[in-house]
Amino acid sequence: MATENVTYSGEKIFKDAQDFLPINGTDYVELYVGNAKQSAHFYKTAFGFQSVAYAGLETGVKDRVSYVLQQDKIRLVLTSPLKQDGDINAHINKHGDGVKVVALWVEDATKAWEETTSRGAKSYFEPTVEEDEYGKVVRSGIHTYGETVHVFVERKEYKGAFLPGFKEWKSDYNPSEVGLRYIDHMVGNVGWGEMNKWCEFYAKVMGFTQLVSFDDKDISTEYTALMSKVMSNGSGRIKFPINEPAEGRKKSQIEEYIDFYNGAGVQHIAVATNNILETVAQLRERGVEFLRVPEVYYDDVLDRVGEIDEDLEPLKELNILIDRDDEGYLLQIFTKPVLDRPTMFFEIIQRKGAQSFGKGNFKALFEAIEREQEARQTL
Missing domain, CATH: 3.10.180.10 (2,3-Dihydroxybiphenyl 1,2-Dioxygenase, domain 1)
Structure with missing residues (x-):
């Protein structure tokens, strides 16, 4: 069952799992942070993450800024508020910098939301279609422990850098990856x-x-x-x-x-x-x-x-x-x-x-x- 440098295929290896919610992998992890620009510099410099995408004032987002970083299959989103008050400020004030979203890559974000909420999960947001010139993404979300949430991401019809609303982030400063x-x-x-x-x-x-x-x-x-x-x-x-x-x-x-x-x-x-x-x-x-x-x-x-x-x-x-x-x-x-x-x-x-x-x-x-x-x- 196990191999050297084990990776997991889509094959079911733990037979007791009901698996009515097929998950392909972790899509991204979003942290709410006090200063996303400086946090992005830290994760690039210290951990070798690469610049991927950006959303903020330049992309028409008025209340927050987000930097997307990636290394192989690991994708981090660092988000900071641009205005006082609001949910992001409240989260940072209460928790400090921390993980808000553990996003899961699924084939059908609508079905994932329906399956989980029908079994008692509290909805974070209903299935939503997001589109731009690169295609469409469907996302939905549920609450889990504390103020952490799971967002289901269906991206089989999307070819953009990350999600609609983000633009490619090109940087002159790109430290090498660390493996x-x-x-x-x-x-x-x-x-x-x-x-x-x-x-x-x-x-x-x-x-x-x-x-x-x-x-x-x-x-x-x-x-x-x-x-x-x-x-x-x-x-x-x-x-x-x-x-x-x-x-x-x-x-x-x-x-x-x-x-x-x-x-x-x-x-x-x-x-x-x-x-x-x-x-x-x-x-x-x-x-x-x-x-x-x-x-x-x-x-x-x-x-x-x-x-x-x-x-x-x-x-x-x-x-x-x-x-x-x-x-x-x-x-x-x-x-x-x-x-x-x-x-x-x-x-x-x-x-x-x-x-x-x-x-x-x-x-x-x-x-x-x-x-x-x-x-x-x-x-």
């Missing part, structure tokens, strides 16, 4: 006792299945704990782990996130690479900061995970974590928060067959997060 390929999974943090509610939402409303469950015995340290379940569509292209806090001696990272985000939201975006050593080395050179685990992590890691293709020393030098499951192994590393509030961060992951999420690394990882919390005086 990021696609979104592997996106993690949501929810409040006390809400994990099962939202897992049931993805099962009932979107036809997902539960891949794995972690309780506070799996994800705990001396001080803090959390619980997590992973929901996936049948093809495995869309995977949403959902975290909630668990009782511990001190404040967990999930509680810290919810305190500063003021509610549930997207905690991190995991992006895949085919060569994590090259990707992470480039990201470090560009100023991206990563969590660090103690050197002793590497003393017995190969006893735990067995033989791997890579030399251990370069992985140790870059602080890349290793874990194995029945299908193979994976390499992963986590950035520090990329925002001023200790909320959203990125995971860089390379799968060498493994379809799991690094359970063997949880303790070392969360202790590293706790050291950061201690420095922030939020532990």
Whole structure:
């Protein structure tokens, strides 16, 4: 079932998923940010994203500006308000910069909306046809945890740069890509006792299945704990782990996130690479900061995970974590928060067959997060 540098076809590999809502992949992730122009510069410079499209005053949009960036199959939209008040300002004031839209690429956005709302999803907006000289796009949307929304995007009749209303964005400043390929999974943090509610939402409303469950015995340290379940569509292209806090001696990272985000939201975006050593080395050179685990992590890691293709020393030098499951192994590393509030961060992951999420690394990882919390005086 798994292959080296695993990617997921449209074939159904998780048989328990009902899959009444076929999803081709992640279409885009839209962040509401305080300054989209400067955020775009950061994601280009630090992460190697490329200029794609733009909407704003020059394209007839009066209330907001949006920059679209892309690297391989990963598309980010960075949106800022142009006027006071309004929903975007309220979102930024409450949450800081953060993910508003997780857009899913579907064959039929009308059917996707009908299927999900008929099963209890709250509508964000009804199916809407958007057209320009490059064709038409149909979009619809539903609410999920917190103020996050899913937008269904049907673009089989569209040839433009991104969406109607956007123009191609050409820039003289184009730093090279760093080898990021696609979104592997996106993690949501929810409040006390809400994990099962939202897992049931993805099962009932979107036809997902539960891949794995972690309780506070799996994800705990001396001080803090959390619980997590992973929901996936049948093809495995869309995977949403959902975290909630668990009782511990001190404040967990999930509680810290919810305190500063003021509610549930997207905690991190995991992006895949085919060569994590090259990707992470480039990201470090560009100023991206990563969590660090103690050197002793590497003393017995190969006893735990067995033989791997890579030399251990370069992985140790870059602080890349290793874990194995029945299908193979994976390499992963986590950035520090990329925002001023200790909320959203990125995971860089390379799968060498493994379809799991690094359970063997949880303790070392969360202790590293706790050291950061201690420095922030939020532990």
